[in-house]
Amino acid sequence: MTDSDRQLFEYLQTFLTADRQARFADVLSQRTRRITVVLEDFYGTHNIGAVLRTCDAFGIQDVHVIEDEHEFEHVPEIALGSQKWLTVHRHGAPHPRVRCATALREAGYRLLAVTPHADAQPPEEVDVAQPCALVFGTEKDGLTDEILSLADGAVKIPMCGFVESLNVSVAAALCIYPLMRRLHAGPYDWGLTGEERETLLYDWVRKSLPHVAALEQRFRESLVAHDPLTSPQRAAAGR
Amino acid sequence: MTDSDRQLFEYLQTFLTADRQARFADVLSQRTRRITVVLEDFYGTHNIGAVLRTCDAFGIQDVHVIEDEHEFEHVPEIALGSQKWLTVHRHGAPHPRVRCATALREAGYRLLAVTPHADAQPPEEVDVAQPCALVFGTEKDGLTDEILSLADGAVKIPMCGFVESLNVSVAAALCIYPLMRRLHAGPYDWGLTGEERETLLYDWVRKSLPHVAALEQRFRESLVAHDPLTSPQRAAAGR
Numbered sequence: 001m002t003d004s005d006r007q008l009f010e011y012l013q014t015f016l017t018a019d020r021q022a023r024f025a026d027v028l029s030q031r032t033r034r035i036t037v038v039l040e041d042f043y044g045t046h047n048i049g050a051v052l053r054t055c056d057a058f059g060i061q062d063v064h065v066i067e068d069e070h071e072f073e074h075v076p077e078i079a080l081g082s083q084k085w086l087t088v089h090r091h092g093a094p095h096p097r098v099r100c101a102t103a104l105r106e107a108g109y110r111l112l113a114v115t116p117h118a119d120a121q122p123p124e125e126v127d128v129a130q131p132c133a134l135v136f137g138t139e140k141d142g143l144t145d146e147i148l149s150l151a152d153g154a155v156k157i158p159m160c161g162f163v164e165s166l167n168v169s170v171a172a173a174l175c176i177y178p179l180m181r182r183l184h185a186g187p188y189d190w191g192l193t194g195e196e197r198e199t200l201l202y203d204w205v206r207k208s209l210p211h212v213a214a215l216e217q218r219f220r221e222s223l224v225a226h227d228p229l230t231s232p233q234r235a236a237a238g239r
Numbered sequence: 240m241t242d243s244d245r246q247l248f249e250y251l252q253t254f255l256t257a258d259r260q261a262r263f264a265d266v267l268s269q270r271t272r273r274i275t276v277v278l279e280d281f282y283g284t285h286n287i288g289a290v291l292r293t294c295d296a297f298g299i300q301d302v303h304v305i306e307d308e309h310e311f312e313h314v315p316e317i318a319l320g321s322q323k324w325l326t327v328h329r330h331g332a333p334h335p336r337v338r339c340a341t342a343l344r345e346a347g348y349r350l351l352a353v354t355p356h357a358d359a360q361p362p363e364e365v366d367v368a369q370p371c372a373l374v375f376g377t378e379k380d381g382l383t384d385e386i387l388s389l390a391d392g393a394v395k396i397p398m399c400g401f402v403e404s405l406n407v408s409v410a411a412a413l414c415i416y417p418l419m420r421r422l423h424a425g426p427y428d429w430g431l432t433g434e435e436r437e438t439l440l441y442d443w444v445r446k447s448l449p450h451v452a453a454l455e456q457r458f459r460e461s462l463v464a465h466d467p468l469t470s471p472q473r474a475a476a477g478r
Binding site: 082173174 | 397413420
């Protein structure tokens with residue numbers, strides 16, 4: 001972040017309430033990139049929204065979306081705005097699965113396919129010492145053979161009823177929650193770096209301000225005019 | 240079960256495939272009444288269906304429904320038929336909450352309200368030595384003060400994101416799964432009794448046969464005529 005970016009950032013933050021700033025700091029301190037979620041060619045905004053909401057709820061920052069036949073759709077109302085706070089990485093044609101798997105592996109992730117069919121370990125036994133990417137397919141079709149062949153391992157949620165698959169947001173929660181609990185309890189360096197936190201906070205602050213473009217414009221004009229800026233706090237103090 | 244009931248039951252079972260019979264025996268051996276789920280005045284078939292599916296998936300047999308403003312709706316297609324295999328107990332006016340709580344307490348359950356607001360224990364720390372009933376409210380309204388005052392304790396799923404509540408089927412899964420895992424791993428007598436299994440299996444067998452009324456009629460007529468019955472197996476063997 002350049003000096004003028006940082007000045008702008010500080011300026012924008014003054015428009016947030018103290019409660020909002022504290023909430024951002026709190027959520028940010030719990031975010032991780034050590035566990036991430038991959039959605040293979042999802043469709044249906046309800047399912048995507050429910051998974052995004054679960055990711056947000058448990059501190060997962062990154063969601064990778066493989067777009068083959070289905071483009072990622074924006075679902076603000078169902079996810080209760082969760083998507084706004086997450087970093088969605090889209091992997092498209094050609095070869096979206098290979099591209100996604102390669103990018104994740106280069107970033108140090110193990111790819112774990114979550115599937116009811118494999119002979120696999122339950123979520124609470126997944127090794128959290130290495131960053132992992134949990135790959136979910138749609139409820140109807142499950143994971144493709146291609147993504148299964150690209151995965152490094154598999155996770156299976158043990159079930160004992162008549163249904164053969166779980167709602168995907170339920171499966172995601174049952175994988176994410178125990179992994180996050182163990183990450184938090186263990187000796188792992190799971191938080192975001194200072195730089196990552198700054199970048200993300202900047203993004204969140206911008207998304208929280210309804211007239212951010214006008215505020216930024218005002219800031220830039222003030223720089224040109226060498227004019228001290230008036231924040232709401234300064235204005236309230238009569239300065 | 241009377242002798243003639245048992246004869247009828249055995250007769251009906253001969254119409255199931257061996258695979259089906261094995262599946263019933265397998266699921267039955269994993270069912271429990273030691274943990275149960277209470278839904279407070281739910282509406283919206285999608286949510287109810289997703290919770291029922293989760294109950295079935297993890298071996299919960301009984302679901303209690305408190306019907307105050309909203310009558311319980313049947314949702315076969317969304318629950319993928321889960322409801323058919325569960326025992327749904329409906330508690331209606333007057334005072335449906337008190338009636339439900341009283342019935343459960345008399346049966347030895349502790350009522351645990353699942354809520355994001357209380358200062359409460361996480362699901363993985365809930366004591367499974369005593370039977371417990373997990374009480375869920377709707378996502379929109381949460382639990383009422385009345386049911387909270389009737390509960391013996393509270394469970395809270397720790398969250399660290401912007402969303403303040405989880406999808407209810409997600410919350411149910413995150414409570415049920417760790418409790419069931421610990422029940423299975425512990426020294427508890429969590430399975431159904433022989434009599435409960437027999438009654439439930441009878442119900443499942445009846446629900447699986449499309450023309451069960453005609454088969455039962457045929458059985459009763461054969462008893463009157465003292466005529467040996469012809470099951471599909473016997474017929475196939477030429478007897």
